[in-house]
Amino acid sequence: MAERTRVLTGFRPTGPLHVGHWAGNVGNAVRLQNEGYECFYFVADWHMLTTHYDRVDELPAFVEGLVLDLLAAGIDPERSVLYRQSQLPQVAELALLLGMITPLGWLERVPTYKERLRDMAERDVANFGLLGYPLLQTVDIVIVHGEVVPVGEDQVWHLELSREIVRRFNRLYGDVLVEPQALLSETPLIPGSDGRKMSKSLDNTIELGADPDTIRARVRSFVTDPMKIRRGDPGRPEICPIFALHGTFSLDDVARVEATCRTGELGCVDCKSLLADHLIERFEGFRERRAVLGGTPDLAKEVLASGLERVRPIATETIEAVRAAMRFEG
Ligand code: SF4
Numbered sequence: 446m447a448e449r450t451r452v453l454t455g456f457r458p459t460g461p462l463h464v465g466h467w468a469g470n471v472g473n474a475v476r477l478q479n480e481g482y483e484c485f486y487f488v489a490d491w492h493m494l495t496t497h498y499d500r501v502d503e504l505p506a507f508v509e510g511l512v513l514d515l516l517a518a519g520i521d522p523e524r525s526v527l528y529r530q531s532q533l534p535q536v537a538e539l540a541l542l543l544g545m546i547t548p549l550g551w552l553e554r555v556p557t558y559k560e561r562l563r564d565m566a567e568r569d570v571a572n573f574g575l576l577g578y579p580l581l582q583t584v585d586i587v588i589v590h591g592e593v594v595p596v597g598e599d600q601v602w603h604l605e606l607s608r609e610i611v612r613r614f615n616r617l618y619g620d621v622l623v624e625p626q627a628l629l630s631e632t633p634l635i636p637g638s639d640g641r642k643m644s645k646s647l648d649n650t651i652e653l654g655a656d657p658d659t660i661r662a663r664v665r666s667f668v669t670d671p672m673k674i675r676r677g678d679p680g681r682p683e684i685c686p687i688f689a690l691h692g693t694f695s696l697d698d699v700a701r702v703e704a705t706c707r708t709g710e711l712g713c714v715d716c717k718s719l720l721a722d723h724l725i726e727r728f729e730g731f732r733e734r735r736a737v738l739g740g741t742p743d744l745a746k747e748v749l750a751s752g753l754e755r756v757r758p759i760a761t762e763t764i765e766a767v768r769a770a771m772r773f774e775g
Pocket of ligand 1: 681687712
């Protein structure tokens with residue numbers, strides 16, 4: 446790649462990374478870095494507040510844990526710029542300015558806003574920050590001139606909104622912001638133990654760093670096809686969360702699992718055990734690296750400080766151009 450394309454992705458520090466992250470944005474982030482993209486990856490700690498504003502005591506540990514998880518997953522801070530969103534005040538200023546030109550209706554139409562409200566109905570998250578989440582995402586992208594953003598089919602809406610906001614800004618004030626493009630990436634929907642999307646907030650995850658016994662226990666707790674009670678009963682893999690995980694993590698076995706589930710030859714206990722074997726093997730390297738990194742004091746802080754040095758000049762240049770375009774200079 447002669448001119449490296451700049452790619453941007455953020456990770457919310459809400460707890461340890463899980464296999465749903467790996468199948469989605471973490472695995473993609475590692476792959477794009479290894480394919481030679483110019484990668485800007487950030488700890489989205491302001492985004493964390495949209496749903497976890499009442500858990501800030503955990504923030505320092507979550508931020509450190511996330512950085513170490515990303516390093517263990519294969520993010521190389523020499524090749525990728527890894528930084529912390531809240532250490533760039535330029536992001537907050539640009540969010541305020543873009544908020545002035547973003548119609549409320551655009552934000553209200555984003556489907557994930559209503560989904561979040563529904564999924565977290567027991568918690569009080571119907572706040573301005575959650576509604577404005579896609580606007581802040583837009584700022585994250587444009588503050589570093591992000592050219593492409595890896596998104597799954599379900600996030601295309603967010604990026605389309607970002608493009609709309611950028612176009613509106615550029616129409617009003619001049620051609621200052623780069624309009625990002627979607628890099629459609631495979632992000633298979635990984636269900637959690639209750640069959641809903643795997644999510645830390647739903648407490649249905651399998652953590653990447655979990656030890657083998659914990660992985661086995663977690664996999665055993667998964668719901669399966671409710672019509673398949675015992676071995677011999679024919680199953681319906683298409684509705685089974687365990688089969689969905691096999692589809693991502695047990696590629697060598699997935700065809701056999703599907704066939705023998707349908708005939709009833711395979712029982713759910715053995716099927717789960719097979720999945721646990723694959724997960725334990727797949728993430729063994731992660732567990733080992735993570736254990737070593739966890740014993741290196743201040744590593745996360747040093748990585749973030751170095752990332753900040755690299756991203757700050759770019760963010761400063763962007764906000765200065767925006768201020769000038771909006772007549773806030775001088
Ligand atoms: S055999 Fe496997 S795929 Fe089939 S229902 Fe049981 S756990 Fe699911």
